[in-house]
Amino acid sequence: MNVIGTVGLPGSGKGEAANVAEAAGIPVVVMGDVIRAECRRRGLDPAEHHGRMAGTLREEEGDDAIAARTLPRIREAAAESDRDETVLVDGLRSTVELERFREAFGDDFTLVAIRAPFELRAERLGERGRDDSDSDLSALRERDEREIDLGLGETLERADVEIDNTDSLAAFRERVREELGVDDAESDRSDGKAGEKPDDAEATDDPEAPEAGGDGA
Numbered sequence: 001m002n003v004i005g006t007v008g009l010p011g012s013g014k015g016e017a018a019n020v021a022e023a024a025g026i027p028v029v030v031m032g033d034v035i036r037a038e039c040r041r042r043g044l045d046p047a048e049h050h051g052r053m054a055g056t057l058r059e060e061e062g063d064d065a066i067a068a069r070t071l072p073r074i075r076e077a078a079a080e081s082d083r084d085e086t087v088l089v090d091g092l093r094s095t096v097e098l099e100r101f102r103e104a105f106g107d108d109f110t111l112v113a114i115r116a117p118f119e120l121r122a123e124r125l126g127e128r129g130r131d132d133s134d135s136d137l138s139a140l141r142e143r144d145e146r147e148i149d150l151g152l153g154e155t156l157e158r159a160d161v162e163i164d165n166t167d168s169l170a171a172f173r174e175r176v177r178e179e180l181g182v183d184d185a186e187s188d189r190s191d192g193k194a195g196e197k198p199d200d201a202e203a204t205d206d207p208e209a210p211e212a213g214g215d216g217a
């Protein structure tokens with residue numbers, strides 16, 4: 001088993017990293033999906049209640065609640081993985097989650113920090129325009145602060161590997177492939193999609209991409 005977790009501030013490129021994994025046939029487990037699933041289980045609209053549900057779960061079940069609920073999903077995905085049981089976990093947010101994964105997977109767990117400066121993330125999110133907060137600078141600043149307060153800053157500091165996402169999308173994708181141990185020639189083997197896209201394509205529009213990666217778990 002080889003579990004690769006990503007951590008990064010909003011708009012840093014976690015969703016793009018997940019797209020690279022998927023295109024190479026590496027299963028992706030999105031931690032935010034745990035929250036969305038719990039919203040649906042309680043009959044709540046995930047779009048409206050996603051932000052609060054993470055806090056509710058932590059209050060009810062402890063700070064490692066989301067990591068604990070993600071673990072069986074990782075094991076299931078690993079069993080289905082045809083790439084040496086490699087799984088990408090999108091979106092750690094706290095050191096408690098990191099410790100839970102280190103405890104579960106030991107040296108088989110690698111934490112990758114994805115970094116990009118505020119201005120670049122703001123610009124890219126403005127172009128992504130997934131929701132209103134994507135194009136609002138003060139909202140992004142608040143999201144950053146909230147995430148850092150919840151432990152994302154310290155989690156970034158404790159990563160095993162750093163990827164700077166300050167260059168082109170093509171360069172970033174190549175760097176991610178390198179970290180995942182995927183040859184360029186293999187990267188489009190799952191369905192050819194990655195090979196078809198121009199380098200600056202809006203990959204988050206991909207209907208087969210993981211569920212809206214990591215917005216506020």
Ligand SMILES: Nc1ncnc2c1ncn2[C@@H]1O[C@H](COP(=O)(O)OP(=O)(O)OP(=O)(O)O)[C@@H](O)[C@H]1O
Binds near residue numbers: 012125
């Ligand atoms: N190197 C790059 N060059 C150009 N655009 C990029 C680059 N990296 C990412 N993007 C684009 O920036 C936007 C934000 O990236 P992405 O969705 O991967 O961020 P994220 O970390 O998943 O954000 P969030 O936590 O808000 O979900 C996307 O539209 C993505 O395609």
